[in-house]
Amino acid sequence: MKLLPVDEARARMLAEIAALPVEPVPLAASIGRVLAEEVAAVRDQPPFAASAMDGWAVRSADGEGLRAIVGESAAGHGYEGEVTAGQAVRIFTGAALPAGCDAVVIQEDASREGEQVRVPQAAAGRHVRPAGGDFRKGQVLLQPGVRIDPWRLSLAASAGRAQVKVRRRPRVALISTGEEIVEAPANPGPFQIYDSGAPALAAMVAGWGAEVTRAKPVRDQLEAVIEALRTAEADLVVTVGGASVGDHDLVRTAGEALGLDYRVQSVAVRPGKPTFFGVLGDGRRMLGLPGNPASAFVCAEMFLRPIVNAYQGAEPQPATVPATLDEDLPANGPREHWMRAKLTYEAGEVRIRPYRDQDSSLVSVFAVSDALLRRAPGAPAVAAGEVVEALPLSRA
Template identity: 45%
Template sequence: MVPDAILQEDGPLRPNLVTVAHAQYRVRAGALSVVTETVALTKALGRVLAQDVTATRDQPPFKASAMDGYAVRSQDLARRVNPATLKLVGESQAGRAFTGRVSRGQAVRIFTGAAVPAGCDAVVVQENTLAGEGTVTILSDGLKLTRRHVRPTGQDFNCGDVLLKSGERLDPWRLSLVAAAGLDRVTVARRPVIAVLSTGDELVAPGEIPSGDQIFESASHAVMALIKQWGGKPVSLGVGKDTKKSLLRALKTADAELIVTIGGASVGDHDLVKPALAKLGLELSFDGIKVRPGKPTAFGNLKDGRRVLSLPGNPASAFVMAQVLLKAWLETSLGMPPRQDYAHATTTAAIGANGPREAFLRGTCSLSSDGRMQVTPFADQDSSLITVFSRTDALIHLPSGSEAKSPGDLVDILPLDRL
């Protein structure tokens, strides 16, 4: 069970905190305008289309056989009860079509994908035939003709059809469709450059030797990987120390359209990210969200036009806000339409009543014995736990003030983009 204590507010809400939906709205409003570029199809995996893909020909561009067998005129087999014997006049292979016309009493040997000869309107599968010397006999089962073995011209798509729309991400299957349309290049949205800065004297890079009170910096590796997975171009600014001078130096030189900071964004004596950003003309769009985890999240613009998303330092808080806000900013900057990603599942464990902040609990999904989606929340939702997030494949969304949930109750879930 996830107890009430984990989900209750740990202090009074600041009046200027925004809701998750309001934060998403402001983040999308602060996204970039789409800049386009043309790339080779071989380099387009994961890119987002900035122009519709339109078919320039029918697919297939001819009537094609769906089976190996014999192309025939159905009228030659109509009204016959006994096996019919037809004269073979040629062969049609994929890429090597029979160029003549089939007349009464004739047939053509044909293979899957080959063009159906002029005059034919059906294909008899070879299992229902007997080949002779220059002839083919259609057995009784082959007389029960349908045209299901002939693929009509344009069965897949027709010339002028919009096959893919601007804003769609090119996955392997969509790449195949682009190739089927005959295109070797596509117009896509340029990938936004996003710089990531982790902060804190307690952090050292993996591979370095930490002192007794230091830990390895890990959150930026997930955030940068997510940026790449979601279509951006991540740049590491390393680990900034807890001095305004160190932070200002790293932030000032960041050559990026969005700067993502991790940690140092709360109100403690050593939370110096916002004071450093203030030196660069930070204008906040919001400064705090009514959410657990992730309350000390902020978003705004610098004087030079760069955007800033400040994430909390605890890994779970940073990862949740990246999923909810960073992904929304990236998708909008790439021209993708806003999406409602919540799905529904039944919880397998009790969940305590929620406090005045929205909550995102980490959980794992599975199928019940009757095939329904179910989710199991982790009992320990401490925002510092990385092992929990490594096994999480969905976030359970609890609205502000929601009632306790019993096993079997329906909850909203936000599936994660696990590879």
């Protein structure tokens, strides 16, 4: 089987993924969804010049001195008259600036004397939020392809939106295979282990915006694996384990029995070489991940996350950042290596230190990692202090 470079393998996978249909959802239910339309403002924000402080609305041209108090402007209840020479209006934060006024004197700088207030000279525009200072009517605030988070939801709400159009959530079916796998709280046999890969992958995929279903672990019996694949109702079927070519690795054979047409048969990556991808006879996409948890998690970041994003119309490419290496690294082998690592931030600089033990079975190392360090195939040795490429991991 030809080992494809990581970038080529990802490109071949993404070529088979089309963005899913659009559906409207209430804004309050849009968290985590990916926009499929522009969100534009229906009016200026704020729609009027507003006070940024509690104090007194005045005319800067009047200079300092006593002003007659002619009214009050509060949030939601503005002063409807026009302020003329020698007058002032009590005003509160967020309230509309009365007509005729162009400045606000904060209450600490003024002193009330009965029905008058003594104010210092105020510069025009002082403590005033101009109309449209945040955004203008018709201005596009959010673009298609962005994922709604609480801050973007707030912006859409400020723009006057009660619902938005988003892409349908992709349906992802997770199937773990292997005689050695049992689910807690079942008691494992002497040669069995708990399934730690599928539960974590399910959480990852749900966090990326997909609807996830998990089948119970499937034993190493060809008919059982075929049946699990055949009955998985999903846009994308993801298998964990059995992706290699050993006597007990039946996932490929089961997929082929259902018409699997490979686009990627294996990847020149460490860990995760057995990863494969193809299209089943009925059109469902299938991604085969290795059984070792760390291998599965690395390849989920490399391939599964981009696929899930592409289904939703989001940017599929992993976003790496430069980071300064904290220790020397030897030359890399022939496969691209994604090393589990720790990021630190010192004086505005991103620094990275890979963990010494990169064994693909170690979940404990992944649990304390917050980045993957990328090493190109055949990369020469690098010294501490040099800049390398890092993929931050979401630990929310």
